[in-house]
Amino acid sequence: MSEIQKTSAARAPFNNPDHDIVLRSVDDVDFHNFKLILSLVSPIFKDMFTLPQNESEPAVPIIPVTEHSTILYPLLLLSYPTAGADPTFDTIDDARAVMEAAKKYEMDAILYRIGDLIVAHFLLAHSLDVYAMSCLAGWWHHARTAAFWSLEIEGLGRPSSGFAGMGAINASDCHRLLTYHYECGIAAQAVGKTLEWLPSTPDVSGMQMWGCIGCGRVAFGRPTIQIASFGKWTVTPWFQEYLVASGKELAARPCEQALLESASYNRATAKARECLFCRTVMAHHHLHTFRTFYIAEVRKVIAKVKLAS
Numbered sequence: 001m002s003e004i005q006k007t008s009a010a011r012a013p014f015n016n017p018d019h020d021i022v023l024r025s026v027d028d029v030d031f032h033n034f035k036l037i038l039s040l041v042s043p044i045f046k047d048m049f050t051l052p053q054n055e056s057e058p059a060v061p062i063i064p065v066t067e068h069s070t071i072l073y074p075l076l077l078l079s080y081p082t083a084g085a086d087p088t089f090d091t092i093d094d095a096r097a098v099m100e101a102a103k104k105y106e107m108d109a110i111l112y113r114i115g116d117l118i119v120a121h122f123l124l125a126h127s128l129d130v131y132a133m134s135c136l137a138g139w140w141h142h143a144r145t146a147a148f149w150s151l152e153i154e155g156l157g158r159p160s161s162g163f164a165g166m167g168a169i170n171a172s173d174c175h176r177l178l179t180y181h182y183e184c185g186i187a188a189q190a191v192g193k194t195l196e197w198l199p200s201t202p203d204v205s206g207m208q209m210w211g212c213i214g215c216g217r218v219a220f221g222r223p224t225i226q227i228a229s230f231g232k233w234t235v236t237p238w239f240q241e242y243l244v245a246s247g248k249e250l251a252a253r254p255c256e257q258a259l260l261e262s263a264s265y266n267r268a269t270a271k272a273r274e275c276l277f278c279r280t281v282m283a284h285h286h287l288h289t290f291r292t293f294y295i296a297e298v299r300k301v302i303a304k305v306k307l308a309s
């Protein structure tokens with residue numbers, strides 16, 4: 001049986017009969033292509049095509065490659081002028097394999113496009129893998145974005161938060177990510193220690209958390225805290241507890257989501273209902289407004305923390 005019968009033709013656009021080169025995948029799929037296109041995107045192919053052709057070779061040379069057709073198809077599609085839509089990746093492992101092939105053939109321009117596609121497809125669900133791949137490829141802007149999304153992972157650095165791509169990156173890239181997560185945690189936790197960042201408006205000065213004539217006044221000797229530019233005031237016990245507990249939540253998971261999904265927030269609103277005054281003046285409404293300012297400030301301090309380069 002001849003070899004030709006085992007092979008199959010690739011899908012469009014790699015079935016063009018006018019081709020002048022064939023790339024044969026490891027699973028025997030023939031991709032029709034053009035030397036000019038491949039030479040433009042890959043210096044490896046360009047060098048290959050300048051080698052003198054053996055007379056015994058077929059008129060259209062066949063180059064066997066080590067990639068599977070499922071990897072070769074998206075890789076070649078990204079360089080093909082009439083391809084139209086970008087390829088999609090079923091899994092992050094497929095995307096990683098395409099990235100590695102692009103690196104191998106030194107397809108720098110395509111490598112950048114693969115980076116954008118990986119971020120678009122996998123950032124939210126696989127921020128750590130995207131971080132690892134970005135470090136490997138040298139996409140520092142994507143590494144920063146992925147590090148930011150990794151803040152949503154509670155307690156990053158604990159043994160339970162390992163990830164498949166971790167083995168591929170070096171210890172220094174791993175350490176940079178953990179340091180970033182930790183420093184964002186410290187910065188976010190510090191936000192609730194002084195509230196001088198609140199706007200000095202009548203709405204803020206009239207908030208129940210520091211204006212309650214019931215629970216807010218009873219405990220003599222409680223600590224005071226700076227509220228906007230108004231000075232150091234005592235706050236209600238339920239709010240004091242909220243600041244401490246939400247600070248701990250932010251230290252482990254320094255992101256907006258931690259405040260929106262906070263258990264301490266629900267506890268605070270429940271406790272506020274136990275005070276006759278806090279219950280009647282809708283303390284929960286004030287706490288909700290406070291949380292909006294709180295989130296904005298946390299976002300601001302985290303933006304100042306930089307992933308080391």
Ligand SMILES: [Zn+2]
Nearest residue numbers: 212215275278
């Ligand atoms: Zn009260």
